[in-house]
Amino acid sequence: AQSVSQHNHHVILSEAASLELGCNYSYGGTVNLFWYVQYPGQHLQLLLKYFSGDPLVKGIKGFEAEFIKSKFSFNLRKPSVQWSDTAEYFCAVKTSGTYKYIFGTGTRLKVLA
């Protein structure tokens, strides 16, 4: 069965620190990859997505993610975090030709001002 692993459950950073959140999936076929963000008290919003082409994708608010097919990874990065980035981040995978999304368990990021 397909699965998505997010190894960092809780991350605490100071403002201006760099961020990298890991995401690994298990599926050998074609996948679409996503990062969603859930700010405190709000619902999930799409941060960025990868379908094909350039493996480095840029999303909103300065976030980017790199798809490394050989490592089955889609890590999220941001060079310099802000206090407003405090949120929970979810990686998700959709296998090509299906309607089902598999979400990771999420990473809670806290940015200290």
Place this chain on the structure above:
Amino acid sequence: NAGVTQTPKFRVLKTGQSMTLLCAQDMNHEYMYWYRQDPGMGLRLIHYSVGEGTTAKGEVPDGYNVSRLKKQNFLLGLESAAPSQTSVYFCASSSRDRPYEQYFGPGTRLTVT
């Protein structure tokens, strides 16, 4: 546009009681989804629908039923609530043209005692 709305926002049930959660979207989306979010588990797909009158099972369908009688509404029913169904329930929708871009509702927090 209201986007995706969910009714109710909060509910407390006793074991064995039944209830229906309503999801409504005003974006004319074809696809709708019900997820549950539990601590340390991320989001798990309960049921989904690819069009009016059609539904399909997700990862964790047991104990739930759904109906999509109208395109804009997707109902999630619990016939006999159990404490294991205590969770936050999210509805999402997406269009056929951009199925990867899910729009989430604000969630319903359900407690079963």
